[in-house]
Structure formats: C-alpha cells, structure tokens
Amino acid sequence: MLKRSVVCSLAVASAVLLALLVRAQAAESFPGDAAIRIVVPVGPGGPPDVISRLIGREMSEARGWRVVIENRPGALTTIAIADVLRQRADALSIFPMSSGAVAVPALLPEKGIRLETEFAPVAEIASGYLVLVTHPSVPAKSVAELIALLRAQPDRLSFSSGGFGTPAHLIGELFKLRTGTRATHVPYPGSQPRVADLLNGTTQFAFFNTPAVVDHIATGRLRALAVTAPTRVAALRDVPTVGEQGFPDLLMADWQGFVVKNGSPQHAIALLNEAVNNALAQQRIRAALARIGYEPVGGTPSEFGELIRSQVAHWGKVVAESGIKVQQ
Numbered sequence: 001m002l003k004r005s006v007v008c009s010l011a012v013a014s015a016v017l018l019a020l021l022v023r024a025q026a027a028e029s030f031p032g033d034a035a036i037r038i039v040v041p042v043g044p045g046g047p048p049d050v051i052s053r054l055i056g057r058e059m060s061e062a063r064g065w066r067v068v069i070e071n072r073p074g075a076l077t078t079i080a081i082a083d084v085l086r087q088r089a090d091a092l093s094i095f096p097m098s099s100g101a102v103a104v105p106a107l108l109p110e111k112g113i114r115l116e117t118e119f120a121p122v123a124e125i126a127s128g129y130l131v132l133v134t135h136p137s138v139p140a141k142s143v144a145e146l147i148a149l150l151r152a153q154p155d156r157l158s159f160s161s162g163g164f165g166t167p168a169h170l171i172g173e174l175f176k177l178r179t180g181t182r183a184t185h186v187p188y189p190g191s192q193p194r195v196a197d198l199l200n201g202t203t204q205f206a207f208f209n210t211p212a213v214v215d216h217i218a219t220g221r222l223r224a225l226a227v228t229a230p231t232r233v234a235a236l237r238d239v240p241t242v243g244e245q246g247f248p249d250l251l252m253a254d255w256q257g258f259v260v261k262n263g264s265p266q267h268a269i270a271l272l273n274e275a276v277n278n279a280l281a282q283q284r285i286r287a288a289l290a291r292i293g294y295e296p297v298g299g300t301p302s303e304f305g306e307l308i309r310s311q312v313a314h315w316g317k318v319v320a321e322s323g324i325k326v327q328q
Contacts, residue, residue, distance in 0.1 A: 030268045031092055035066040038094045038258075041080035041101065043073045043190070046162075047209065047292060048096045051125055051256050054288050058279035065275075076165045076326065077101045078111055085118060089263035091272060095119065097259045099252070100166045102311040106319035107165050107326050115312055119259035121305035122269055123276040126294035127255040129229035130171055130207040131236060133222045138204050143226050143245045146205065150181035157204040158184040160194040164326045167254045168207045170315060171228060173322045175207075178249045198222065209254065210235050210293040228252040235293070255297070257304050273301055 036059070038052045049071060056067040072080040080095060081104070087093040097119070105113045132143065138157070140146035150157060161169035164187055176183060186203055188194035191212050197203050199221055207228070214235050216222040224239045228251055232241060242250040258276060260269065279285050280296040289296055 030265070030271055031065055034090075034092050035068045036092055036094065037087075038067065038069050038096065039080045039083050040069060040071045040096055041073060041077035041098075043071055046190075047128070047254070047294070048098055048256055050292055051289070051294065052096050054285055055125060055258075055276060055279050058282060058285055059275045062278060063275055076104050076107060076163075078104060078108065078113065081113060084261055087261060089261045091260045091264035091268035094122070094258050094260055094272070096256060097121075097308060098167075098256050099254050099311065099315075100170065102308060103165050103170055103315040103319055105312060106316035107324065115259075116305075116309050118262055119308075120262045120264055120269060121301045121308060122258040122260060123273045123301065124255060124257035124297045124299055124304040124307060125276060125280065126289050127253045127297050128209060128292075128294040129227050129233060129253060130167060131210050131213065131217075131227045131233075131239065132175075132205065132207050132225045132242075133198070133213055133217065134205040134225060135198055135201045135203075136220065136223055137201055138223070140225065141223065143242065143247055143250075146225060147179045147181055150179070150183055154182040155184055158186050160186045160188055160198060160203040160206040162191060162194065163187045163189065164324075167252065170318065171207045171250070171252045173324055174252070174318050175250060177318065177322045178247065211291070226250075233293075254294075255307070256294070257297075257307075259304075259308075269301055 038056050040049045040052050042048050053069055056069055059065050060067045072083050077100065084093045084095040102115060105115060134140060134146065140149050159172045161172060163169065169185060169187065172185060194203070194206065195212060198206055199216065210233060213222055217224045217236065224236060226242045226245055227233050227236060227239055228242055230241065230243065230251060232239065242248065258272065277298045280298045286296050
C-alpha cells in the first residue's frame with residue numbers, strides 16, 4: 001500500500017510538473033515571430049489611437065514584441081470590430097474597446113454584434129472625464145441654468161460631438177434624457193472643427209475631453225459648467241462636478257482598454273494583461289496619459305470584462321430610452 005501511495009504521489013507530481021512546463025513553453029511561444037496588430041477604430045490623433053500607440057510602443061520596447069498599429073476608422077467602430085473578428089482566435093489582433101464602442105450593439109442592432117461574448121477582455125488601460133462647455137453668449141453659468149434655458153427654448157440650441165456613438169454624443173443624449181430637455185445634435189468628423197464651430201458660436205454647447213478645450217476655458221473663449229467626474233479634476237479645479245450640482249446621473253468616464261477575439265489562449269491573454277499593467281507602471285506612460293486627460297487604470301481581465309458588461313447594458317438602455325437614430 002505504501003509503495004502504491006508513493007507511486008501515485010510521484011505520478012501526480014509528474015503531471016503537475018508537465019502541466020507547468022507546457023504552460024511555460026506556451027508562454028514563451030507567444031507571440032513568436034508574428035506581429036501583434038492593434039486595430040484602432042479611429043483615425044490618427046484620437047484618444048484610442050494615442051493610447052494604443054503609447055502602450056504598443058512600450059510593449060515592443062519592454063518585451064521585444066513586434067507591435068503594429070492599424071487605423072481602421074468608420075461605421076461606428078464596426079470596421080475595426082469586423083477586422084479583428086475575422087482573424088484567428090490567437091490574441092494577435094487587439095481591438096481597443098472604449099466607452100463609445102459599447103453602445104454599438106444598441107445603435108446598430110442589425111449588425112448582431114455581441115461585444116460581451118465575441119471578445120475576451122485583456123485589461124482596462126485608462127479613464128478620463130468630459131467637461132461641459134458653452135459659448136460665452138449662452139446665458140448660463142451652471143448646469144441648472146443651462147437646463148432652464150433649454151426648457152424655455154426647446155431645439156433652439158445645438159450641441160456637438162465627434163460623431164454618432166462617441167462619448168460626447170452619448171453623454172449629450174443622456175443629458176437630454178435625464179433633464180427632460182431638447183437640443184439638436186451636430187456630429188463632426190473630429191475634434192478640431194467642432195472646437196472651431198463652438199468658438200464662433202455655430203454650436204452652443206458640448207462635452208469635450210479636457211485637453212481639447214482647457215486653454216479656451218482659461219482665456220474665457222469658452223465657459224466650463226461642469227465635469228462628468230466623481231471629483232474635481234486637476235486641470236479644472238474651479239469647475240464643479242455634475243454631482244456637486246445635483247446631477248449624479250450625468251457622471252461619465254471615457255475609458256479605454258484592450259480586448260481580443262474570444263477563444264484566444266488564456267496564456268496569451270495573461271501575457272498581454274501583464275504587459276499592459278507593466279506599461280502603466282512606467283512614469284513616462286503615466287505622464288503621457290495625463291497630458292491627454294487620462295489616468296492609468298490597469299487591473300485584471302475579469303475586472304475589465306465586468307466593466308464592459310455593465311456599460312453595454314447601461315448605454316443600451318440609454319439608446320433605447322432616448323430613441324437615438326444613427327445617420328451614417
């Protein structure tokens with residue numbers, strides 16, 4: 001009996017050792033000689049592009065991986081989504097998931113996209129917040145005053161965004177929904193033209209990433225009413241949050257993270273997650289994120305997956321309740 005017990009113990013130990021060896025060899029083989037593609041759903045210069053390049057460059061330098069950035073903008077991120085989903089489930093193609101992308105299933109139901117099941121989360125990378133700004137000619141110096149103005153003049157004022165389904169569009173629709181107001185949505189192909197039109201009064205208010213408008217706020221060319229953060233942001237210490245003004249339902253984070261096609265090897269996802277978290281620990285990466293108005297997040301794949309699931313449900317409900325109709 002003792003001999004049999006010893007033999008069984010040795011067999012179990014050998015099996016465990018073999019499993020560990022196989023896992024180590026698999027980890028060493030990723031990505032091998034292949035390039036890792038980060039398929040960015042916007043053009044060069046947007047937050048998903050800048051953040052993807054920051055992390056991709058750091059992964060390349062720290063790990064010796066060959067990382068390629070491919071910009072595939074258009075069709076509410078579905079061009080980039082389709083690209084990644086056409087590839088093998090090998091974690092070699094990465095999709096930068098964002099707060100804008102999670103509304104796509106509700107905005108384009110005919111596409112049949114299921115982000116929670118078609119993608120496997122890798123890691124949340126960074127999170128930023130938006131600031132509500134108006135042209136100085138708008139006689140409102142608080143969120144409550146803007147709401148009163150919109151109720152008194154329904155559909156007279158317009159707000160801009162960087163396109164349908166972008167964070168600025170979604171928070172604008174949420175704003176109207178939660179405050180019972182009406183305003184006209186004006187989509188733009190990018191940040192610069194919509195800043196220019198807000199500065200000249202063509203549009204009257206909008207939600208922006210802080211760096212895009214912070215200088216104009218400082219010079220008085222734009223008026224900041226609130227930030228969509230839970231606490232005041234460093235770049236705009238004098239600007240109250242939406243919560244401080246009695247509108248906690250308008251809190252919104254513009255988050256970014258990486259996902260891969262579902263079914264990708266777990267060891268590859270674990271290595272990518274480790275690479276992202278290691279990159280976020282570097283001071284130069286943290287400083288670069290701060291310059292574009294974002295804070296590093298990091299964490300586990302499961303934590304990011306829970307965020308994606310909750311955000312798909314949240315924005316799906318907002319799209320349904322607001323009756324957003326996409327114009328492509």
